Amino acid sequence: MGVQRDRRVLVSFAGGIGHLNPMLPIARALRASGHGVGVCGQADIIDGIDGFDAHFPTGTPAPAPTMESTGRLTTSDLDHEFSVIGTYFAGSLAARRFDHVRGIIDHWTPHLVICDEMDFGAMLAAEHAQVPRVIVNVIASGALTRIERIREPLAQLRALHGLRGDPTGSELTRDLVVSPFPPSFRHPDFPLSETAVSIRAETEPATGRYAAVDWLVTGDEPRRVYLTLGTVFNTESGDLFARVLDGLRRLPVRVLATVGRNIDPATIPVTADNIRIERFVPQSTVLLHCDVVVNHAGSGSAIGALTHGVPVIALPMGADQELNAERLAALDAGIALDPITVSPDELRDAALTVVASEPLRAGARRVRDEIAEMPCPASITTDLEKLMVAARRG
DSSP states (O other), X not given: OXXXXXXXXXXXXXXXHHHHGGGHHHHHHHHHTTOEEEEEEEHHHHTTOSSOSEEEEESOOOOOOOOOOOOOOOOOOHHHHHHHIIIIIIIIHHHHHHHHHHHHHHHHOOSEEEEETTOHHHHHHHHHHTOOEEEEOOOTTSOXXXXXXXXXXXXXXXXXXXXXXXXXXXXXXSSEEEEOSOGGGSOTTSOOOTTEEEOOOOOOOOOSOOHHHHHHHOSSOSEEEEXXXXXXXXXXXXXXHHHHHHHHTTSSEEEEXXXXXXXXXGGSOOOOTTEEEESOOOXXXXXXXXXXXXXXXXXXXXXXXXHTTOOEEEOOOSTTHHHHHHHHHHTTSEEEOOTTTOOHHHHHHHHHHHHHOHHHHHHHHHHHHHXXXXXXXXXXXXXXXXXHHTSSOO
């Protein structure tokens, strides 16, 4: 049975930009096949974003850029992160997301809903409306969501809307799960569901040239290092940027650091001829030229480095980062340091170790080769179209 080429697909995400990015290649593939694609998520993220036919923002539009500080760095607490998934993502946020997404389904009538794995409210809204849904994993290790933490809040939301009980969470993966991460990176105690397919992560090619990248590839230093702490934890990193750069500036390396659009590079009190600090440069344009990446081990940042075969020095500060750092070490593709206590000297020594380590470079290349062999996002378009055939609207 064929599929009309003008079906509507709603892409819905409950978190920040790291929750939307893994779904963008799928959205592009669907639009290239002639389908209309809408996006629902935080207004400050989707405001003005290209590549969608309809926008359904929640919250307020993006404010004018303001400068923030790097905040205060606190000790990571993994048990607290597990609790946040239950009380917030599966609890209070899910209740609000259910109402919002259910309203969009009634108004825009999508034939398919694609949700990030933390968008529990959208998942239940699609189930309630009898619209097929697809779950896209956004946690590379797969180990952050614990069923014992989400079971009760989701049971309450299901009961409120007349949905049958689902104590094992199996209903959430009934249709299709898409994992844009290499299977080896997933924690072995949290295997993918039987309905899951794996695809490689892709970023939209950057256009134009970037002066910072041109600077990075010049100079006499024999090695190149990229430093980023992401787009959320950059404002919760305290003096970590300064400590890392203070350690790296004394090495024969050229360092490009990005601190985020909302932080003034001039506030980072480290200057050296071999260091350049920018607000933002597309990661994909930088990683092509790097020997080592220093980052927070966020899912997108960690997998981005491995996609290019670059080993990682991880400084996990929260969310799923500690879990990702563990997987980097298990795959011999990186090492982890304590962001609270690491000194410039320790960071310098770690960078020297990683640069000289053939096992770490080989581990990163193994994951790179695994990713390169994975199917592209467009390969699942037919699977998604088959689900649309089952949609309740013709």
